[in-house]
Every structure is written in C-alpha cells, then in structure tokens.
Amino acid sequence: MNTIPTAYANDWTEYALLDSGRGEKLESFAGYTMIRPDPRAIWEPKQPKSLWEQADAHFIRTDSDHGDWNIVKQPPNPWILKYHDMQFVLHPTDFKHVGIFPEQAPNWSWMQSLIHPTTTVLNLFGYTGAATVACADAGAHVTHVDSSKPSITWAHENCTQNNIPIEKTRWIVEDVVKFVVREGNRGNTYDGIILDPPRFGRGAKGEVWKLGNDLPYLLPSIKRIVSKNPAFILLNAYTADLSSIALYNIMDSIFSSLGGKLTFGELTTKEKNTDRLLPQGSFVRWQR
Numbered sequence: 001m002n003t004i005p006t007a008y009a010n011d012w013t014e015y016a017l018l019d020s021g022r023g024e025k026l027e028s029f030a031g032y033t034m035i036r037p038d039p040r041a042i043w044e045p046k047q048p049k050s051l052w053e054q055a056d057a058h059f060i061r062t063d064s065d066h067g068d069w070n071i072v073k074q075p076p077n078p079w080i081l082k083y084h085d086m087q088f089v090l091h092p093t094d095f096k097h098v099g100i101f102p103e104q105a106p107n108w109s110w111m112q113s114l115i116h117p118t119t120t121v122l123n124l125f126g127y128t129g130a131a132t133v134a135c136a137d138a139g140a141h142v143t144h145v146d147s148s149k150p151s152i153t154w155a156h157e158n159c160t161q162n163n164i165p166i167e168k169t170r171w172i173v174e175d176v177v178k179f180v181v182r183e184g185n186r187g188n189t190y191d192g193i194i195l196d197p198p199r200f201g202r203g204a205k206g207e208v209w210k211l212g213n214d215l216p217y218l219l220p221s222i223k224r225i226v227s228k229n230p231a232f233i234l235l236n237a238y239t240a241d242l243s244s245i246a247l248y249n250i251m252d253s254i255f256s257s258l259g260g261k262l263t264f265g266e267l268t269t270k271e272k273n274t275d276r277l278l279p280q281g282s283f284v285r286w287q288r
Contacts, residue, residue, distance in 0.1 A: 004244055005265035006277060009105035014082050016272040019052070021045035025278060029090060029098060030081050032056050036096050037067070040279050046271070059096045066094050080161070083108075086133055087161050089154070099128040099154060103267045103280040107234060108134035111192065114231045114287060115140045121192040122183075122225070124176045129155025131194050136164045140192065143170040145179050147207075175207045177218055184224035191231045193222060199239040211239055219254045230258065233286040236267070244282035251284045260288045 018026040018033070020041040027034055034057040045052070057075070061067040069092050079090040081100055086108075090098045108131060115121070115138040123132050126144040132155055136142050146152050152173050159169055172179060176197070195218075199211050226233070233255060237247055248264035255262065264284045268277040 006268045007106040007265055008268045008270045008277060012083060012102060012105065015102045017269045017278060018272055019045045019047035020271065020278050026052055026055060032075050035059065037061055046274055057092065067096060086137055088130055089157050089161055100130055103269045104130060107283060110285065111135055111232060111234065112138040119191045119231055122190040123194045125196045125198065126155055127151050129158045132169065133158050133162050133164065136168045137162060141168050143172060145172040145174060145176055147173065147175050149173050177214065180218060180221045180225060184221055189225050189227040191227045191229065193226065194234045196236040211237065212241060216250060219250065223254055230288060235284040236281055238281040247282055247284045251286065255286050260286055262286050
C-alpha cells in the first residue's frame with residue numbers, strides 16, 4: 001500500500017505536544033502549557049485527565065474563527081521559545097495562535113540546507129516571520145510579504161530578537177497576489193520562494209483570498225519570478241480541503257519544466273510520550 005510521507009521535528013527542546021484528542025491538543029511552549037483546539041484530533045487522549053487539568057491556559061472557541069483564553073497562569077513576559085540558535089517571541093491571540101507553528105521546523109531545516117550567502121528568498125503570507133528568521137539566519141536576503149501590518153511588526157520583532165541585520169530583510173505590507181504580479185512585470189526574481197497561504201484571508205485593501213480558487217491563479221505568476229538559478233520553492237497548506245496529492249499535482253503541472261526534484265507529504269507533530277502523530281498540514285517542496 002502506498003503511503004504519504006510524513007515530516008516531523010524530533011529535535012525540539014522547548015516545545016512538546018504532550019497529548020491530543022477530542023478535538024484539542026495539550027502543548028508546552030518553553031514550560032508554559034496550554035490547550036488549543038485541533039479539529040484533526042478526533043481520537044481519544046492517551047494521557048490522564050489530571051495532566052490536562054494542570055494546563056496554564058485553555059483556548060475555548062466562541063465561533064469558527066475566534067475564541068477566548070481561560071488564563072490560569074499568565075505566560076512569561078517576554079515569552080521566548082528557542083529552537084537551535086533561533087528565538088521566537090510568543091503572544092496568545094484571539095485566533096488561538098501564539099505566533100509559531102512548531103511543525104514547520106523540518107521546513108526551516110530543509111531551506112537552510114539549500115541557502116548560501118547570495119540566496120534571495122521571497123516569503124509570501126509570511127505571518128510572524130519564523131521562516132524569514134530561519135532563512136536570514138542561514139545567510140539569505142528575505143523579502144517578507146503579508147497583508148497584515150501587525151503580523152509584519154511581529155515578524156520584525158522576531159528578526160530583532162535574533163539579531164538579523166536590517167539589510168538582510170525587506171518588509172512589504174500588501175496583497176500577495178498583486179505584489180507577485182507586479183514583481184513579474186518588473187522582471188524581479190528570487191532564488192527561493194515560500195508560500196504559506198491561509199484557507200481564507202483578506203488583503204491589505206480588502207481583497208479576498210480563497211485557497212482553492214486563487215492558488216491555481218497565483219502559481220503561474222510565481223513561476224515568472226523564479227530566478228535562473230533557483231534553490232527551492234515551498235508550498236504549505238493547512239486546509240483539509242486539499243490533500244498533499246492535489247497540491248503536488250498542481251505544483252508539478254506548473255513547475256515540472258524547471259527540472260529538479262518535487263516531493264510532498266504531511267507535516268505532523270509527534271506526541272512526547274507516544275508514537276502517535278498529529279497531522280498539521282500538507283507541504284510540497286521543489287529543489288534543483
């Protein structure tokens with residue numbers, strides 16, 4: 001039977017997935033424990049109920065997109081999560097996020113292995129900039145694009161926390177599709193491109209983004225801005241609506257003419273004391 005490859009990081013020292021089940025996950029971020037919703041955790045928890053009851057915070061949904069934190073113990077201030085030589089500033093948000101997606105660590109390592117001092121990287125839908133930090137830390141110059149000014153501010157804070165030289169980054173608050181099309185018209189190109197689009201979002205001027213509708217339109221525009229000597233293209237997707245196979249197929253149809261190697265799979269997180277994997281999204285990687 002064919003199986004879809006999985007990727008997970010086994011070298012976190014300050015993050016751990018302690019347990020999952022019944023639509024939630026119990027995590028530890030630098031010693032601070034929290035319960036957050038995760039609709040893919042449809043199984044039963046394996047750890048005792050008492051462990052969950054000791055959580056420092058619990059995010060409870062009020063609708064499909066928002067919720068409230070039940071804070072038992074305030075998080076540290078500043079709240080810093082370390083991974084290898086990188087540091088990330090965390091804050092709880094009303095979207096259940098804290099500013100980091102730990103399951104992305106395998107992608108950070110993969111990109112860093114392909115970067116050299118002259119590599120230029122475009123990070124689209126860059127959010128709070130963990131990938132920007134990872135690429136700049138490896139020596140790349142990174143253009144970070146997101147339609148949310150608060151996310152850009154947070155990403156800049158992460159770069160400052162990691163002593164990334166100011167000349168190694170460029171910050172763009174704009175709708176991703178419009179920016180990519182304009183870069184293609186200008187003839188600008190990049191050696192590495194990161195796409196981490198949401199399932200649904202709005203641009204800086206109210207533009208509507210729907211992954212299933214807009215990704216097929218965006219990818220040909222991405223191809224126009226790939227340099228003559230590209231290093232990598234990374235696509236992440238967190239929606240369950242599109243499988244990694246579907247994402248592989250569309251990437252293959254657009255980028256196969258570049259040659260190179262295309263791989264795909266699921267990003268997962270392994271529970272600390274079991275072999276169980278929590279699926280966290282799909283990825284497709286292209287490299288020369």
